[in-house]
Amino acid sequence: MITGTPKPIEEILQMLEPYDNIVLAGCFGCVTVCRVGGEKEVEVLASTLRLAREASGKKITIKEVCLERQCDPEYIETMRPYVEDYQAVLSIACGAGIQFLAEKFTTTPLLPGINTGFLGVTERQGEWAERCQGCGDCVLHLTGGICPVTRCAKSLFHGPCGGSAKGICEVDKSVPCGWQLIIDRLKALNQMDNYCKLKPYKGWNSSRDGGPRRIVREDMI
Amino acid sequence: MIMGCLEGNCHFVNGNFRARARVQRVHNILEKINIGAGRIRMFNLSAGEGAKFAAYANEFVDQIQELGPSPINVARKKEAKNVPTGEITA
Numbered sequence: 001m002i003t004g005t006p007k008p009i010e011e012i013l014q015m016l017e018p019y020d021n022i023v024l025a026g027c028f029g030c031v032t033v034c035r036v037g038g039e040k041e042v043e044v045l046a047s048t049l050r051l052a053r054e055a056s057g058k059k060i061t062i063k064e065v066c067l068e069r070q071c072d073p074e075y076i077e078t079m080r081p082y083v084e085d086y087q088a089v090l091s092i093a094c095g096a097g098i099q100f101l102a103e104k105f106t107t108t109p110l111l112p113g114i115n116t117g118f119l120g121v122t123e124r125q126g127e128w129a130e131r132c133q134g135c136g137d138c139v140l141h142l143t144g145g146i147c148p149v150t151r152c153a154k155s156l157f158h159g160p161c162g163g164s165a166k167g168i169c170e171v172d173k174s175v176p177c178g179w180q181l182i183i184d185r186l187k188a189l190n191q192m193d194n195y196c197k198l199k200p201y202k203g204w205n206s207s208r209d210g211g212p213r214r215i216v217r218e219d220m221i
Numbered sequence: 222m223i224m225g226c227l228e229g230n231c232h233f234v235n236g237n238f239r240a241r242a243r244v245q246r247v248h249n250i251l252e253k254i255n256i257g258a259g260r261i262r263m264f265n266l267s268a269g270e271g272a273k274f275a276a277y278a279n280e281f282v283d284q285i286q287e288l289g290p291s292p293i294n295v296a297r298k299k300e301a302k303n304v305p306t307g308e309i310t311a
Contacts, residue, residue: 008253009250009253009254010253013254048250048254051254051256051293052254052255052256054293054296054297055254055255055256055291055292055293055295055296056255056292056296057296057299057300
């Protein structure tokens with residue numbers, strides 16, 4: 001899922017300073033699962049903002065909504081009948097959702113209520129960790145299902161660097177060496193021959209280096 | 222004022238610890254928006270500790286009184302004073 005963290009309330013209040021009538025939009029997608037932008041978070045943030053603004057003597061009206069997904073046009077359209085009645089939209093969906101709202105509602109300012117993080121997994125309740133950088137050229141079949149791009153701090157492709165010690169990465173004691181994980185897993189799978197295969201240079205043009213990416217599925221158009 | 226079971230005695234194993242974490246979150250929010258972090262507090266006690274409950278309640282009342290009126294009430298009263306009543310004053 002796409003993860004994120006709430007923006008500091010002071011930052012949100014500063015963004016909202018010019019407005020007294022806004023829509024606060026959540027999303028039932030990834031940000032609901034990682035507990036940063038779902039229906040409950042909309043309610044908590046709206047209450048917080050109302051309290052803060054009332055205490056400062058400058059009340060704010062907030063319409064609370066939570067869209068099925070902010071990254072799909074049909075759900076965004078459900079906001080169209082009323083969005084122009086408000087001065088701004090504060091979205092606590094991921095960066096993709098916020099931008100899509102901004103594209104669709106061109107005359108209404110869109111404000112981000114969260115900082116979008118990474119593509120990750122729920123390791124345990126309340127703890128998420130990165131697993132994929134969306135490089136566009138997956139090699140998980142060769143690396144025991146562990147991504148060298150994401151799990152190695154340097155995104156190395158041919159084994160650990162000199163900063164790996166006792167299975168720990170030099171960037172942080174809490175970070176396991178991605179290549180140690182890969183080698184351990186390959187040994188367990190009896191696939192160490194994969195480690196010995198010389199891999200060609202990775203083409204990063206399918207990653208961010210090629211600019212904003214697009215997927216077109218002719219069979220679905 | 223939030224009351225939870227004694228630590229380690231929760232019927233839901235760690236429910237009171239999770240409640241404490243959530244209370245802390247609200248505590249932080251109230252502090253950041255200048256409402257006053259002291260307006261929320263969690264206590265742990267067992268169902269048989271009636272006297273302790275009364276003591277905690279009194280303690281919290283004292284704490285709230287010491288904090289004074291909430292900024293929300295102050296703002297509301299100020300706003301009510303500014304609303305024109307329609308009375309004609311000579």
